[in-house]
Amino acid sequence: MNEPNIQELEKIASQVRRDIVRMVHAVNSGHPGGSLGCTDFFTAMYFHVMNLKKPFDPDGIGEDLFFLSNGHISPVWYSILARSGYFDVAELATFRKLDSRLQGHPATEEGLPGIRVASGSLGQGLSVAVGAAQTKKLNNEDNTVYVLMGDGELNEGQVWEAAMYAAHHKVDNIIATVDYNRQQIDGPIEEVMSLMDLKAKWEAFGWTVIESHGNDISEVIKTIEHAKTLTGKGKPVINLMRTEMGYGVDFMVGTHKWHGVAPNDEQLADALSQLEETLGDY
16 A cells, blocks of 8 residues: 555545535535544545545445445535545535435435445444455455444444354454444433443454544554454454544534534634635535
8 A cells, every 4th residue: 555645635634524514504404523523534545545446336346345334424425435536526516405316315326426325224334334245255355345333323233233243254354433423413422322331342242343533544544554454364343433523623523413413604604714625615
C-alpha cells in the first residue's frame, strides 16, 4: 500500500462534511451527526485503503467489498461515492427528493453505483457482510469484506447471531467496524441500553478485537492496515472505533440531538464557515 497523503485526504474529508450539511439542509431531512462522525473513516477507506474496481462491478469479484449497516448515515456514503468517481457529484443535489437514486437509506432498485444491498433496517448488515466474506473464501478470492455498524445497532439480536456464525465458521476475511460514538437517536447509549464491556463481549463471541479513534485519518489507516494483518488467522476481526457524533461542526459535536436533525439556514452558514471548501461545492 502506498504512503497516504494525509493532507490531501483531510481536504477531501472537509469537502465531504460540507456536502453532508448542505444535503440534509436542502431537504430539511437526514442524519448529519453520524455522517460527520464517520467522514474520516469513509475518506480513508475509499481514497486509500480498499481495493475497488471502477466503474462499479455489481458482482464484486476480485475486489474488496464494503457494506453500510447503519444506512441512515447515507449522506456521508453518497458524498464519498460521488467524490471518488462512482457517479456525478451534481447528483448529490437530488438527495431525498422524489425519484432520486439517493434515498434516505441506501437502496438498490435504481442501480446507484457503489450500493450492493439496501440497508438501514438496523442489525442486518453484519449478516450480509459475513455471507459475502464466506462466498469469497469459497471462491478462493484474496479480498477483504468490510462492514460498518452503529453502536446503538448492537442492541439488535441479529448482530450477535451473525457474530456467532462468523466465529464458528472461521470467516476470517472480514473486518467489521463499530462507530462507537456512544450516542443513538433516543440519547446516550449508557442511558438507553448499556453495551457494558463491549471489547470483552466481542472477544467472548470469538472475534479478534482492536480499538481505535476514528476522527484521525492517519489512525484510521494504520488501524485498518493492522486489522488486515490479523485476517486469515481463523477469526473474524472487529474494530471498535471511537468517534464523536457531529465531528467537524462545533455545535453538533458529541450530542444525540443531531442524530437526525437538519440545520436551519443560520446553522448551515455557521457549519460551512467551519469547513473549508476544497473540491468545489456541488
